[in-house]
Amino acid sequence: MHIAFLTPEYPHKDLKGSAGLGSSIKNLAASLIQAGERVTVFVYSQAEDREFEDQGIKIHSIAKRKYKLAGWYLHRKFLQRYINKFILLEGINVLEAPDWTGITALMRFKCPLVIRLHGTDAYFCHLEQRTQKTKNRWFEQLALKNADHILAVSAFTAKLTKEIFGLKKEIQVIPNSIDTELFKPSKVEAEAHRILYFGTLIRKKGVLELAKICNLLFQKTKAVKLILAGKDTIDVLVNRSTKTLFLEQLQAEYHSQVQFVGVLPYAEIEHELARASVVVLPSFAEALPMTWIEAMAMEKALVTSDIGWANEVMIDGETGYTVNPKEHQQFANSIQELLENSKLRLKMGKKARAHLKLNFATEVVVEQNVAFYKTVINE
Template sequence: MHIGFLTPEYPNPQSTASGGLGTSIKNLASSLVAKNIKVSVFIYGQKQDLIFKENGISFYFIKQKKYRFLGWYLYRKYVQKVLNVKIQKEKIDLIEAPDWTGITAFIKLCCPLIIRMHGTDAYFCELEGRKQKYRNRLFEKMALKSADALVSVSTFTAEKTKEIFKLKQAITVIPNSIETAKFTPSKKTVVRNRLLYFGTIIRKKGVLELAFIFNEIVKSNPEAELWMIGKDVLDIFEKKSTLELFQEKLSLQAKQRLRYFPEVSYSEIRKQLAEAAMIVLPSFAEALPMTWLEAMAMEKAMVTSNIGWAKEVMINNKTGFTENPKNHKAYAEKIIKLLQDPELAQQMGKAAREQVLKKFSTEIVVKQNIDFYTRIVEN
């Protein structure tokens, strides 16, 4: 079997910036190759056209083209042409694409097309309570309804997307996976009282609520420190740096206990995860977050949000604590409890890794994907 992935991002030094979507595709692609399945990855919107092979995966970078009129349509037709040539030449059995902004609207392929729901723009707009561009909604709806099969990374995302677009197709649920051999418990001594947030510095990740939560924490524990790692983005509502908005909400005492780092390497993320006493991820909008799986796989105690998908990942009071990020005091109290009780934090961290090994390891999830792909190809 030969599987092709169409994606706007992938963690490779030669491609444009990548986030959780790219990481999830990389984990799946690598695990498929390990099972002797051929994989080709088509990355659109790139700075240049490139073709190369790496770690058993064939890569095709598709350069972003500029058009005077109807660029959204003409670029899709260009991507379609590139895909169909390779599908026929390389005998690709199916193409998988993400749901984000409906890239496959107007694209007709000579093999089955699967769309994996990592969260449409409509989905995130719904969760964030903001208005969506009409064109994005139309393209996403067209792409989903014309797909040969749909798969979602969480039940919550599947049900919410089905409701938003009034979909009638069946949706298979297969979670994101993580290479647990790469994210393992560290023997490093943790830095007592250090909290770590990692991910994009953006409103939907609960970053602005985290400011108020951290204010509460330093009142009770003046030794607490917050390390934040991630790319700062322009806030969608206030049109200014989210990091600046975050800092404006901090008390003077809390500001003195903050350290911020822009994007860092994967290896540096693992180092910082290992050193943190615990992880805080108060997100309002996810499909099934890779950051949560990475921290859990490293046996880190966590306090996360309790919204939607959270119950499919975390077990409250066992793998960590879940709480509504808007309830600043209650959220802070759970963090303080773990800082004060390292034994409980360690116990929850171990339970978190067990949860990942049982439900989200590539060894388990790759089989679910192969069975799913086989059914689509055979049908």
């Protein structure tokens, strides 16, 4: 089979920055190559037009085009022509695209189109209880309507997306995956009282709640240090830096216990994970977060949110703790318990990796994806 992906992000040094979506596509693409399939990735809105190969995966970097009028339409038609050319030239059997802002709305392809639900803009607006732009809603509705098949990375995302858009189509669930040979326990020793948050600094991921949680946690011990790794963003509600808002929420006397390290490459993220005693991920809005399964793969005990998708990834009290991020005292107490009990951290970390290997390892999940693509092609 020849499977292609259309995406706005993909982790590679010659492409623009990438987050969880890009990581999930790269993990899947790599596992498909290992399974003997062909893979092409079309990465749009990049700095330049370029074709290259990365670990057996054919990458098309597609430069962002500028249009005086109707760019939303002409951009999609350009991508449609570009991709259809390679569908015909290289025998691509199936094209997969993400759901975010409905990039495939108004497009028609020369092979079956699969949309994988990582979380539409409508989905995240619903979880965050904010108003969605009408244009985005229309694009996403149209893209989902025109897709030949729809996948979701979690049952929670599938169910909520069906409710939001009134979808009648069947949605199969295949989770994100991770290579457990790349993300594995490190020989680097974890540092006592060191906690890590990694991911975009944004309200929906509970970053501002984390500041309030840390006020309670730091009050009990001055030894705790929080590392925040990820890109700062402008907050959607007040139009200011999330990092600045975090520091305003955190009491001034505790500022010295927090370190912002910015966006890090994969290798450095692994190093930060290795050094952390506890990983904290208090998100309000996810589909199936790569950060969670990356930390679990490295045998880290986590304290995460308990919302929606959480019980599809975590086992509360076994792989770590799941807590409502607004329950600041309970969240802080869970972190402190793990910081003070190294045997419990080790036990939960080992359970986290074992649970991950059974459910989210690439060798397990790739079989589900291959079987799904074969069904799509045969139909």
